[in-house]
Amino acid sequence: MRYIEFEKIAETVESLCVSAGYELPCDVLAALEEAAQKESDPAAAKILNQLIENARIAKDERIPLCQDTGLAVVFVQRGSEVAVKPASGRKQATSNFRKAGDLFDAINTGVAAGFQKGYLRKSVVADPLNKRKNTRSNTPAIIHQQIVAGDQLKLTVMTKGGGCENKSRFWMFRPTAERDKIIDWIVDVVRTAGADACPPFVVGVGIGGDFEMSCLLSKMALCRKLDQRNSDKFYAELETDLLSRINALGLGPQGLGGDTTALAVLVETAACHIASLPVAVNIECHSHRHKTAVI
Amino acid sequence: MSEIKKLQAPLTEADVRSLRAGDEVLVSGAVYTARDMAHKRLCESIEAGDKLPFELDGAIIYFVGPTPARPGRVIGAAGPTTSSRMDPFSPKLIANGLKAMIGKGYRGDEVREALKKYSAVHLSTIGGAGALLSRHIVAAEVIAYEDLGTEAIRRLQVVDFPAIVAYDCYGSSVYK
Numbered sequence: 001m002r003y004i005e006f007e008k009i010a011e012t013v014e015s016l017c018v019s020a021g022y023e024l025p026c027d028v029l030a031a032l033e034e035a036a037q038k039e040s041d042p043a044a045a046k047i048l049n050q051l052i053e054n055a056r057i058a059k060d061e062r063i064p065l066c067q068d069t070g071l072a073v074v075f076v077q078r079g080s081e082v083a084v085k086p087a088s089g090r091k092q093a094t095s096n097f098r099k100a101g102d103l104f105d106a107i108n109t110g111v112a113a114g115f116q117k118g119y120l121r122k123s124v125v126a127d128p129l130n131k132r133k134n135t136r137s138n139t140p141a142i143i144h145q146q147i148v149a150g151d152q153l154k155l156t157v158m159t160k161g162g163g164c165e166n167k168s169r170f171w172m173f174r175p176t177a178e179r180d181k182i183i184d185w186i187v188d189v190v191r192t193a194g195a196d197a198c199p200p201f202v203v204g205v206g207i208g209g210d211f212e213m214s215c216l217l218s219k220m221a222l223c224r225k226l227d228q229r230n231s232d233k234f235y236a237e238l239e240t241d242l243l244s245r246i247n248a249l250g251l252g253p254q255g256l257g258g259d260t261t262a263l264a265v266l267v268e269t270a271a272c273h274i275a276s277l278p279v280a281v282n283i284e285c286h287s288h289r290h291k292t293a294v295i
Numbered sequence: 296m297s298e299i300k301k302l303q304a305p306l307t308e309a310d311v312r313s314l315r316a317g318d319e320v321l322v323s324g325a326v327y328t329a330r331d332m333a334h335k336r337l338c339e340s341i342e343a344g345d346k347l348p349f350e351l352d353g354a355i356i357y358f359v360g361p362t363p364a365r366p367g368r369v370i371g372a373a374g375p376t377t378s379s380r381m382d383p384f385s386p387k388l389i390a391n392g393l394k395a396m397i398g399k400g401y402r403g404d405e406v407r408e409a410l411k412k413y414s415a416v417h418l419s420t421i422g423g424a425g426a427l428l429s430r431h432i433v434a435a436e437v438i439a440y441e442d443l444g445t446e447a448i449r450r451l452q453v454v455d456f457p458a459i460v461a462y463d464c465y466g467s468s469v470y471k
Contacts, residue, residue: 047421054427063426064362064372067445119371121362121445132332134444163377163399163422195470196377196400198422254422255400255470256459287423 002079002151004295006087006106009153012293013110016157017072018118020289021064024055027226028202028288031263035200044258048200051253051286066287069120070159072111072141075223078103079150104143107155112137123162144216156223158290164201164283167193170215173277179238182207182279187245189281190262195255198285201262202226203246206280207235209270218282221266223290230267239265253286263288301455305353306394311414314460316467320418321455326355326397328449330376333440334384341387348439348448352392358399360445361435362425370435370451372425375399378417382406389415401470402462411466418458419469431456 036048058065086101115122115138125132169189173182190203206217229236242265252258302310304324327349340347358378362371378398385396386409394415399422410416420428434452441447461469
């Protein structure tokens, strides 16, 4: 068993949150630059260049990329030989649901520290319907844990904005549904998201699994590099076809027209029930913030 | 593309009537921040006949919840949030004198009717450009609902804040 200190995990998550808030990933910046060069609509190209300039200002002047610094979604790949060495004297967990000193407590401690020290916006309310009181720490994070072989801990922090998340959708298709029908529905989800969700988008698609698995896949898909296609040829072609259909909508940056409605479409799949064909679309804005570290 | 128009807050009826969907504008002067919860409270105050925390007549509301300011700075990132979430509340504010809103994205039919009936506009600015837009904000102070944190109402002084007329007072929209 390999013991990783509670503090080490918290510090790693803290620094991932801060860098996500201020530094647009290289592949996203490269996709914006390429789109700005290819864009045939001058007004749309101007907006794309403003987004590139925004990323430069954010990094150089330490102003967050976007005021919505997001809900922290943390994907954990925990080696089966990894154990957390608890912080000494820690009696209270960051969240009521967690044991003080465990992995989830360490992650939430890191998120709270990152959002506080990094001057990021605290956008989490404790109760969804009744009081909606802000927790003032941006915790609890949404944590998805996977146990894998080995003795390493891989942490990916995605800070997800509310505006684009609000436009994400799920649909349960008949298992006999044709590829074209699913493409039409996905394109319509993107069209409906429109100007409200800050295009150009990155579109995460989860196909298969069950109700919750397809939604999780659609978000996990967003962790992939934008220029990396699905390893399966059928789904790689689906990604390419979806991207051209979406860009043919003409929504453009900010929904004001243009060739660039999405920067990429990323599809992930899973086996599913003979009766089901679940499909989920996670809409991500151009401020596509995610950072990974391996301990 | 037409020449960029300069707007000085508060706005007059004539200012609003000079604007057409698609016009690029640069806004200067005082604008007030408000998001979901602040809108709900403002409308409750109007219904109760209470005094509002700022003069609504001719006012511009900016749909934004900024990040905290670093020491020595006026404000953090400050880009627009989705305007349509304010659709249930905006008509009441427009009927009571609000002349412009700054946000991003679409507005519903009731808002568009109110823009026509009372002569007001909806401006869209660059969603997700919170760092760039913050440079146009030279002063910020919380004036109401401090308990709401980022969602409190702030009076911002803005200089040449860039936006586009998304919905004008004649029923036209920049969105297809």
